[in-house]
Amino acid sequence: MQNDPQPTDLGDVRVANRAVVLRHVRVHAPCSRADIAARTGLNKATVSSLVGELIERRLVRETGLTENRIGRPATMLVLDGEPYAALGLQVGADELAAVAVDLGGNRLLTWRRAFAAPAATPAETVRALAALARRATARVAGEGRAVLGLTVGVPGLVDAAGCVPLSPALGWRDVPLADQLRAALRDPDFTVAVDNEANLAALAEQRHGAQAGATDLVHLTGGAGIRAGAIVGGRLLRGSRGFAGEIGHLCLDPTGPACACGRSGCLEALVGLPAVVRRLLPDTAEDGPVTDFLPELDRLKALAGQDDPTVRAGLAETGRHLGHAVAVLADLLNPEAVLVGGHLATLGPWLLPADQAELAAGALAPEAGGCRLEASTLGGTAAALGGATAALATVESGRLPVR
Ligand SMILES: [Zn+2]
Numbered sequence: 001m002q003n004d005p006q007p008t009d010l011g012d013v014r015v016a017n018r019a020v021v022l023r024h025v026r027v028h029a030p031c032s033r034a035d036i037a038a039r040t041g042l043n044k045a046t047v048s049s050l051v052g053e054l055i056e057r058r059l060v061r062e063t064g065l066t067e068n069r070i071g072r073p074a075t076m077l078v079l080d081g082e083p084y085a086a087l088g089l090q091v092g093a094d095e096l097a098a099v100a101v102d103l104g105g106n107r108l109l110t111w112r113r114a115f116a117a118p119a120a121t122p123a124e125t126v127r128a129l130a131a132l133a134r135r136a137t138a139r140v141a142g143e144g145r146a147v148l149g150l151t152v153g154v155p156g157l158v159d160a161a162g163c164v165p166l167s168p169a170l171g172w173r174d175v176p177l178a179d180q181l182r183a184a185l186r187d188p189d190f191t192v193a194v195d196n197e198a199n200l201a202a203l204a205e206q207r208h209g210a211q212a213g214a215t216d217l218v219h220l221t222g223g224a225g226i227r228a229g230a231i232v233g234g235r236l237l238r239g240s241r242g243f244a245g246e247i248g249h250l251c252l253d254p255t256g257p258a259c260a261c262g263r264s265g266c267l268e269a270l271v272g273l274p275a276v277v278r279r280l281l282p283d284t285a286e287d288g289p290v291t292d293f294l295p296e297l298d299r300l301k302a303l304a305g306q307d308d309p310t311v312r313a314g315l316a317e318t319g320r321h322l323g324h325a326v327a328v329l330a331d332l333l334n335p336e337a338v339l340v341g342g343h344l345a346t347l348g349p350w351l352l353p354a355d356q357a358e359l360a361a362g363a364l365a366p367e368a369g370g371c372r373l374e375a376s377t378l379g380g381t382a383a384a385l386g387g388a389t390a391a392l393a394t395v396e397s398g399r400l401p402v403r
Helices: 010-028 033-040 044-056 122-142 177-184 197-208 267-271 273-280 282-287 294-305 309-333 342-346 348-362 366-370 379-391
Strands: 060-067 074-079 084-091 095-101 107-114 146-154 164-167 172-175 191-196 217-220 228-232 337-340 372-375
Touching: 010 033, 010 044, 010 060, 010 074, 033 044, 033 074, 044 060, 084 122, 084 197, 084 379, 095 122, 095 379, 107 122, 107 379, 122 146, 122 177, 146 177, 146 197, 146 379, 177 191, 191 197, 191 379, 197 217, 197 228, 197 379, 217 309, 228 309, 267 273, 267 309, 273 282, 273 294, 273 309, 273 342, 294 309, 294 342, 309 337, 309 348, 309 366, 337 342, 337 348, 342 348, 348 366, 348 372
Parallel strands: 084 146, 146 191, 217 337, 337 372
Antiparallel strands: 060 074, 084 095, 095 107, 164 172, 217 228
C-alpha cells in the first residue's frame, strides 16, 4: 500500500473535482447528482459531498423539479449564484465601461462613461476606474451580492502581474495598473486583475458571442488599434510573457502609409479607424486632430448606405487588407471563426464581403480551413463583458468564494 502513488495535496484534488461539478452544472443544468456522477466519472459519494458544499455556499441550488427515472425521482440542480457578481471594466479611447454578471454569466449592469483616457494621466485613469468600480460594487452589493472579482481590459501589452509595460493607444509605459487599482480600492476582498482588451473580448466571444462554445476562435478589435485575442484549444493564447496577439503591426504593404509605430503599411495603418477616416473623409482633419471618431463613423455608414462610390470602393479596399491579415491568422491558428469588433463590425456590411473573398483566396487551406469571418455581435462593451467572465474564473476553477 505504501508504495501506491498518493496525491500530493488532497485539497487540490477537491478543488479540481469541484470545478468539474460546477462546469457540468453550468453546461448541463438542470441535472441530477446521478447525472453528474455518470457523466464526469466521479463517484456518487464524492459528487454528493461536493454538491452539498456548493449548495451551502449558494453556488448551486436544488430546483423543485425532479426527473422521474426508474426507481426514486432525482432532484435537479442548477447554478445559483444569486449572492454573487463578477465585474469587468474596460478602458477605451473615449470612454470607460463597466459590466457586471452573475455566476451564470447573465448581465446585471452595463455602464458606459465618457472619459478620454489618452488625454489623461495614468493616475487620473486609475481614479476614474476606481470610482466606476466602487459605484458598480455598491450597486451589486445593494442587491445583496458579493463581488467575486474584477478584471480590467486595456488596449496594450499586459504582463502576468497586471502591469502595462506599453500602451501606445493610452500613451502609457510601465503602469502597474492592477497594483494601483487595488490600492485605490483599498485592498478589496476580491481579486483585481488586468488583461489585454482583445484577450477579454475573445473570452466574451467564447462564452456569449455568436460562436459561443467554440474551442478555437479569434476576436479582432476594431478602433484605433487592431489586436487579436485568440482562444486555441479552449484556452487563451498568451505567449511566454503574455504579449501574444499584437497583429496590428503586421506589415501588409512596405510602401503603404506611415504607422504610429514608426514603420509603414502595418495593418493598423491600413484598417485602423483613424486610418480609414483619414483616407475616406480627408476633410475631417481640417479642424485639427480628431479624438472622437464616432461622428465620422456615422458619416461613413451613411455614405456607404447611399452607395457613395468613393466610400464603397475605399471600404472594399479596407476589407481586402483586413482579409489579408485574417488569412494569416487562419493559416497560423486554423480557428473556427474570426469575429471582428468596433468599427470593423459597424462597417461590416461593406467591409466583410471583400474581406471574405480575400480570406478565401489568401489562406492556404481549402475554404480557409473552415474559418468563418463575421462581425462580432457583442457591441462596444465586449472587453468589459470578457473581464466579468474572467473574474468568474476563480470560482469556476473550483475555489470557493471568500465568505
Ligand atoms: Zn505599425
